[in-house]
Amino acid sequence: MELFEVMGKRCSVRKYLAKPVEEQKLKKILEAVNEAPSAGNLQAYKIYVVRENMVKRMLSEAAFGQSFIEFAPAVLVFCALPEESAKKYGERGANLYSIQDATIAASYAQLATTALGLASCWVGAFNEGKVKEILKIEKELPVAIIPIGYAAEKPEKPKRKKLDELIYFMDN
Ligand SMILES: Cc1cc2nc3c(=O)[nH]c(=O)nc-3n(C[C@H](O)[C@H](O)[C@H](O)COP(=O)(O)O)c2cc1C
Structure with missing residues (x-):
């Protein structure tokens, strides 16, 4: 898929098929993430890949019962x-x-996911303390939970603001 097509196709999907994500596709997504820019090229982030049902369920609960996390x-x-x-x-x-x-890394992951015919949803609403407990981390800060899978729904594209509401040209 061409980049602009990928950007246009990415949307939040909250229902997934039971079909697993192929190892090779997961690897491609993670390699794409590794291309993301970062301050001073420090890549000051870590990604936890969760596939165990019990842990996914715990993450769902930590995300205030957003059960699609569990079923991804x-x-x-x-x-x-x-x-x-x-x-x-x-x-x-x-x-x-x-x-x-x-954040940028997670965004790259979402685009790579779409490019590979998979779907995802950004989840930001979660109890930070609980997620830290689940991942057994102390100094790291959970920023985004991104469930990934094959779409089992085709959501309507949400409306966006008009460009002139977002952009101010400071030309004169
Ligand atoms: C920072 C952030 C936090 C979000 N948190 C949630 C969330 O907790 N649960 C959820 O279902 N969607 C969440 N979303 C997804 C947004 O609802 C979604 O991106 C937005 O409605 C636009 O829809 P689209 O992704 O289909 O273009 C979040 C998105 C962002 C960027």
Whole structure:
């Protein structure tokens, strides 16, 4: 798929087929993520790949009962590494860059997922403390949960703002 087609096709899918995500496709997604830009090329993030039913269920519960997480064949949890970015960039690294690194990486994952004929949904509504407990992490900051699978629904494309509501040309 061409990049602009991928961008146009990506949408939040919250129902997946039971079909697993092929190892090769998962690898391709993760390799695409590794191409993402990051502050100082530090890549101050970590990705947890969750496929175990019990852990997916726990993540669903931590995400206030968003059960589609549990029923996705694979779930990626993107975590920022604030301390790693802080070593070079101080507070700005900890509070902004590491989160941006993880966010951009998750965005790459969503696009790669779409390009491979799979679907995903960004999940940001979760109890941070609970997710940290589930992943057994302390210093890492969970930023996004991205369930991945083959779509079992075709959601209507949500309306966007008009470009002139988003963009201000500062030409004069
Ligand atoms: C930061 C962020 C947090 C989000 N959190 C959730 C969430 O917790 N649950 C959910 O179902 N969708 C969540 N979404 C998906 C949005 O609802 C979705 O992207 C938006 O409605 C636009 O629809 P589209 O992705 O189909 O274009 C989130 C998206 C972003 C970027």
